[in-house]
Amino acid sequence: MDTATGSTVTPQEALIYAMVTLSASDRQMTDRELRKIGDIVRTLPIFGGFDTDRLVHVAEACGAIVAEDDGLHQVLTTIAASLPKRLHETAYALAVEVAAADLHVEQEELRFLELLRDVLDVDALTAAAIERAARARYRTL
Template sequence: MTEPLNHHAALIYVMVTMSAVDRTMNDAELARIGEIVSNLPVFDDFDQEDLVATAEACGNILSDDGGLQRVLRLIKEGLPKKLRETAYAVALEVAAADLDVRPEETRLIELLRDTLDLDQITTAAIERGIRARNMVL
């Protein structure tokens, strides 16, 4: 039985799951995860040496039958309510990292929104902000 995730691990699980959902974890997505962990204030007290082990733990769960549902449950249980919007935003950042949001990623975004009980107005605002931040000509 996996012990409850802390908020750092829950956020990392969100990002790893988003990266892995289309069965490929590309360099752009992995780099974005590293940038997020290095730069977001919520990770200021996180030991970055733990990033790979945390990502691998998530990958191990995802590879099991029913792994996605289990990871989503662990994420919800490990996140304080005030970090649910942050989790949604980092998921979108990883999805946008390669500038190609695939249908599998869109479906995971929907599952995450529902799992975290986020309302449409909030998610639309976060989505618009991420879209603007990642816009290219």
């Protein structure tokens, strides 16, 4: 299906879209965020069988959609349409993981997380638990 019309991509691609869009939301994809996305795709079981050589292509496809008029809405719609309900919390957790990677979360990233949480219907208590766990993992001395 054509993602430009807000249709679907594979669940793995939708998870990547969530991470890439979070990273790009503040108009600055940091090296730490990009490394974190690569590490996640290479190591988490949810990406088993995903051809990591396709990561750049999927990220570029996502970026192209975001750059269009109403692109953010299109990406959010695509993510929601492409993921089974049981992966909604996973998508939110992966986006939070990328946000936490550079140890500072920008306002634009917080806004994207809020939009993602809403479109995926992640309840406030679950979102708070995911966010708190990320803060604990990335805390510094």
